Amino acid sequence: FDYFQLTEVVGGLAVPGTIQIENFDAGGEGVAYHDTTVANEGGAYRPTERVDIAASTGASNGYLVGWTKLGEWLKYTVNVAVPGLHIVRIRVASLLAGGTFHIEQDNVNVSGTLTVPNTGGWFTWTTVTGQVNLTAGVHVLKLVMDAVGVTTFVGNFDQMTLVGPPAVAPEARSVSSRAIINALHSPSAPSTGLTRSWLVDVRTSDDVEPDEAGWAAVDGDATTAWVGQAGAGGWWLAMAYGRVLSVRSVDILFGEDSLTNSMVLFSEDADQWTNLKDVPAGSAAAARYLWLIMPDDGSGAVPSLQEINVK
Structure with a gap:
């Protein structure tokens, strides 16, 4: 791609x-x-x-x-x-x-x-x-x-x-997301171990449809990973949720030899985007959309994302 x-x-x-x-x-x-x-x-x-x-x-x-x-x-x-x-x-x-x-x-x-x-x-x-x-x-x-x-x-x-901003929107599909619930350590989403379903759409710069590979980065299974296609010149992964989340941090578990050069942007409307690092310490970002961007650093490495934990 x-x-x-x-x-x-x-x-x-x-x-x-x-x-x-x-x-x-x-x-x-x-x-x-x-x-x-x-x-x-x-x-x-x-x-x-x-x-x-x-x-x-x-x-x-x-x-x-x-x-x-x-x-x-x-x-x-x-x-x-x-x-x-x-x-x-x-x-x-x-x-x-x-x-x-x-x-x-x-x-x-x-x-x-x-x-x-x-x-x-x-x-x-x-x-x-x-x-x-x-x-x-x-x-x-x-x-x-x-x-x-x-x-x-x-x-x-x-x-x-x-x-450019990814064309993402919540779709009528869900992930049985013990992983997502466990990653969101907040009073509104306690880590109870219970399985809940969230409306969420995952898209990547691989530009395939359906873009099932990206789900490996949010499935709660660190043995699976989304790996960007070699030679793309840069990569992104976007997530659109069915509601606005209160996000304080996004932790990324990278695979071995993965490209780690990355930035995370968030938005409520998929129009105005803000860098998550610009949110003051101790504050939370209101985010319905998350956009992880991984520019090519010239090393030949590609992203291998085992898990993205939103907190």
Whole structure:
């Protein structure tokens, strides 16, 4: 399932998806981009454009955009499938502390300030993660350089991945969930050992129907696991419950050699999402939907989730 692969659709590039930074719109200087130098300093890929592109074996598509300066920008026409919160992950590199940048949709800043860290080398990559709220349909995303770092450049840019909200809704099916009841240690759901049925829907980035594999992560049996498909470029698992839960934490039991790079978002309406780590200590989140996101860390590992315990 190439959920994170760049796909051209009528009217723009598909979001969710991955955008190679060098694949900015056509149109030239002042229309598709602004670059402060006349020539393509790297001389690669699109040599007649002013955007500075270099060949790089470590870049995901073999090219990077570099020599980035204050005030430069790049536009990408996209087609956003689902409105709302998207996780954005930008692969960057910088020899020393880099500069800052932001992302706009239709000339409105939707990301806030993002910073390129010191990665130890111009070709030593890391991923900067942020959140953007996007409007559905055909729009223009703009990558804008705000300030240079100590090297007098913002940094090198490889690709930008946008992970959209899953299309989840409670279905008329239930799990006989001794595991879920036992995991919810609260007065409203005591761990009595009694078996109860909850309306709950589980979906994963494997994009199969019915998505039975995801149930292995919530069945109370640590000998079973949902294992993400290799080569997907990133994974997610979403759970939709039949009612709003009071959630204080989500504990994940990972299998051996599993990818453990993860974040948990929650929502009451599957529209506005909040990172669970942003909930103050001692407080509970009102959540009808949980969205576990596991970005690819480049190690080759895939997620193996034996059990997700919601408390």
